[in-house]
Amino acid sequence: MTDDMLPLEGVRVIDLTRILSGPFCSMILGDLGAEVIKIEGRDGDAVRRQGDIVDGMSWYFAGFNRNKRSLTLDLRTEEGKAVLERLLKDADILTENFRPGVLDKMGLTAERLAEINPGLIVTSINGYGSTGPYADRPAFDFIAQAMSGFMSSNGTEETGPLRAANPITDLICGLYAALGAVAALRGREAGGPAQKVEASMMMSMLSMMAYLSAGALASGKDPARTGNDHPIASPYGLFHTADGDIAVAPSTEAICAKFMTELDLGHVLSDPRFDTNGKRLEHRAELNAMINAALSTDTQANWITRLNDAGVPCGRVQTMLDVLDDPQVAAQEMVLDVPHPGHGTVRMTGFPMKFSATPLRVRHPAPDLGGDNDAVLREAGYSDADITRLKARNVI
């Protein structure tokens, strides 16, 4: 153990997940230093065939499956299950995102898993949780967005409920599951029980409704769908400069005063129409018109600098390409160029967790399907003859 030891060094993860939520969880564990063995059916994770494919590699797959090795395994065969059980003996964490009950049907009940490896932390990801009336429903991000309350609050009165474009419940749930797995590992290593941990897409998003859920619980009323207008803060939103919009969010009275002063509108805040947040909400259109007029005297870039320098949170709406080309994103190393042998260099987003002593890094690019079959099986004690037989019988 040394000073350059990654946080999860020495941890072994057997990963049965596919598509996005589960693979995001296991990628994070890999990013943090765990050794992750991604087990796929012989046709591979469907995401290998999704999104833009360059030189035979899906960049979407590559960006969400780095720091893993790949073992193909037909888990419908007894021999395939036996290989899985042998791998589980030496593992710390099993990740899976089958529908609840599927592991049981494969014979991997909680009891059987504890027999194989009493220290194993089983990490399950699903749509709605493994108990309750919807436990057996198939999961999908869009549906979890609808069921969790996210969609009903997203959008405007005109649009009606809107989904987010990115599969946000998949990713939040995967992140919760990764945290649950690491916490359970820490608990076990500190003398607590090895236990099963679970996260669901619907409940993960529900936990992030913040003042919308708190307000509904306290008042018994549903929040309004207000688009870019904050329901209880004014001024707030997108405003127009000489050459583009800026997003401004004065979060307190003090910052609101700084904002108005920087616009030479400080006097407005003593006008009886605008001297409280409540009145500014009431006269929002009038106030916004004055703000837009003042902002029209300078450029987007200048206002962003001026307002941030004055302590007013401010930025612009960046398209995906803007973001990927942003100097702050470069400074934070959030776009990585990762060589993938046989597939050229894949560009992907980087690590949002920054560790001062052991920065995270790509130790393995996303694996080719079954690319680590021989190495993984040899490490698990299989002989070359065993491996040849498993191949001949289409188990791997």
Next chain:
Amino acid sequence: MTDDMLPLEGVRVIDLTRILSGPFCSMILGDLGAEVIKIEGRDGDAVRRQGDIVDGMSWYFAGFNRNKRSLTLDLRTEEGKAVLERLLKDADILTENFRPGVLDKMGLTAERLAEINPGLIVTSINGYGSTGPYADRPAFDFIAQAMSGFMSSNGTEETGPLRAANPITDLICGLYAALGAVAALRGREAGGPAQKVEASMMMSMLSMMAYLSAGALASGKDPARTGNDHPIASPYGLFHTADGDIAVAPSTEAICAKFMTELDLGHVLSDPRFDTNGKRLEHRAELNAMINAALSTDTQANWITRLNDAGVPCGRVQTMLDVLDDPQVAAQEMVLDVPHPGHGTVRMTGFPMKFSATPLRVRHPAPDLGGDNDAVLREAGYSDADITRLKARNVI
């Protein structure tokens, strides 16, 4: 150490965070079993005064500050800083969400913190990261949504870029920071270095753009803003039944076939206008009209049951009140009734991480401001006379 030991039992967190992103991080650490001491200025975290306040308690504050104790401390005074330093000696984790550089200005440089406690894991949360051209900018969720690419992909062609109503970058960043802190703790306990860990709102959201970022990197093109229509899957979206809409997401060709068969529209998939996903995208309006006509023959509730039973992910758009009253949410114990002495019973959302052996629970309701001053200071070795003096001098 026993079988009912929570994952972070024995871990001490000194929490300097305020508003949402940081407090969400420290709450999660508290939920997982850490002892969290929330240090507030003598006017308290601003969220104590936000949202619906019932019996003197903000339900928004209560729902995001459970499992903490509160110590007031004026950190602008030397005596206040000395108290903080004494508390840090025995801590495992320090959480903070000041602007980068503020801790340094308080005298708590990395060097000084390592002197006080070489094992301390400093966990920092900020808007853009602590290096790079935007490091000094003030942070706010709405701006991070705009800068990260989230807003530009959210909405429709008509609405233009839209923020999400919930402060999603605050919460995702807080969750990443919690994971970083727990991972760093595990690393330290397993023999690795104690290190600083950091997460930013903009980069946390960027890491969740999934196929939108991967597609932009691979193609050099920005994604379209397509509202509820999936850019590359059809059928998909909100459809009309006899008495309400349903969200349907057939994620594969096989599930698409199940969906159409359940609607008695199986023959449509052999029609040359609809026999591939590409063609169905092209003729989306026509296809959706046929689906809506078929769905008009039965109710929302029946279709949700029928389609899920057939393996087709399906649900309805629930308002916040619908969600909070949902039987699945009840089965998952995702609405908690928590007694808050002096403030009645506060309702809040529950724990999205489910641990089989040590279910998370509310061990402490959200604290009154400074409600634990005496107890915390006594535990740190201060005498009653010391405490009286600190009170008299308005340090606590």
